[in-house]
Amino acid sequence: MTDSAPIGRARIGERDWILLLGLAVGLLASELAETVFATALPTVAGDLGHAAQLAWITTAYLLAGTAVMPVYGRLSDRAGRRPLLLTALGLFLAGSVTGALAGGFATVVLARVIQGLGGGGLLILVQSVVADTVEPRRRVTVMSGIGAVFAVAAVAGPVAGGWLSEHVGWRSLFWVGIPFALLAALVVWLRLPAGVPTDRAAAEPPAPLRLFRTRDFTTTVLATGLLAVAAFGSIAYLPTYLQMGLGLRPTTAGLVMLALVGGLAIGTVLTARLVKRTGRTKPPLVVGSCSAAAGLLLLAATSTGAGLGLAVAGLIVLGLGVGSAWEVAVVVAQTSVGDDAVGTATSVHSLGREIGVVVGTAVVGVWFTARLQSLLAGQLDDQTVRSLGPATLDALPDGALLVVHQAYVGALAPVLAAVAPLALAAAVVFAALRSGKLARVRTGAPASEADGGEPGRIERADRMIR
The missing domain is CATH 1.20.1250.20 (MFS general substrate transporter like domains)
Structure with missing residues (x-):
């Protein structure tokens, strides 16, 4: 063939x-x-x-x-x-x-x-x-x-x-x-x-741009992107935060990160049951985004001497928030358009979500490393700064080790606090969804039309964009 x-x-x-x-x-x-x-x-x-x-x-x-x-x-x-x-x-x-x-x-x-x-x-x-x-x-x-x-x-x-x-x-x-x-x-x-x-x-x-003439689809893509910037831009650097800021070994940091995974799993399972029983999607989207913001603020409040308790609590709350909103947003994006455009809606929504992850990772990373360099400047010699890693921490004297821990916490904690409002902004955008309940049966129409809201068929949107 x-x-x-x-x-x-x-x-x-x-x-x-x-x-x-x-x-x-x-x-x-x-x-x-x-x-x-x-x-x-x-x-x-x-x-x-x-x-x-x-x-x-x-x-x-x-x-x-x-x-x-x-x-x-x-x-x-x-x-x-x-x-x-x-x-x-x-x-x-x-x-x-x-x-x-x-x-x-x-x-x-x-x-x-x-x-x-x-x-x-x-x-x-x-x-x-x-x-x-x-x-x-x-x-x-x-x-x-x-x-x-x-x-x-x-x-x-x-x-x-x-x-x-x-x-x-x-x-x-x-x-x-x-x-x-x-x-x-x-x-x-x-x-x-x-x-x-x-x-x-x-x-x-199909033409992907025509999907953005449907209000609920555009709203969902925008809100998910904001949540991705805040949550996943931060998650990428949390293991580094645990190791270099709180002094955990790499293996221990990996185990502590399981608190985030546990929160994700619990949030996903509980939300799936709630949506299946009630059909309502807006509450888990809004509450989940707010929970993600709270988790980031808890992590930002963690200091070198505060112990692991606050960090673990922050990871669990962040995971609960992301788990509550992440998969529900995909379903809302799919049901906001007609059945003939579900595949295109899924791919466009996934691309928007990944762009949010990339932007968040890049922005948090650049901001974090810039602050780190500024805080370490004049505290340690350049060679020590360039070779900083978990394996080299053991060789540092106590004074220098404390400087490194404080620098990493001081570099990332304010960044986590600064991106938390983006998760709150995602909650506000999710709250603007026109349709907040899934239909019991597939109708071939967008959820907003099936539920009696303003018609939003992709066919109509296609005519508008042309």
């Missing part, structure tokens, strides 16, 4: 389950590549003599991955999923090997860019393959299973990253995803047919 040949949509069977499991393994590799570095950032940057530029290790991956998301989606609609998946996995593998063999900080950053170019396509392509191979009534179940990959990466990544960087070395963080990516590539090559589905071969991709 050639790449240009169309393929049919079959009921899911043994072949498809093997394919979906292989794709989940590949997605796990890309997610681990992002999360394992959370607790290892100070170690990598300190070992390579670039502690003040540690933000680039995370930002490079996120920027590259977000930039290519729409490219992968559009090209795969035309050329088929398999060649784009193999390309994404190949780039991820190339970046992993480059990073593992890197001799300097610039090469590590380049490796993260290459990894991101591959990893950024995997989520979009996996969702597209699910749409191609799984019948609609079973698709939610399959997507929930694939969504569990993110939970596994969120739990295992920081812990594994801390342990590996402390006991094996930070280069192992690049090697760890290679077996998963190779297995995924083999499954894709052997199990995924070439070409495009028969029902999409002649179809023109």
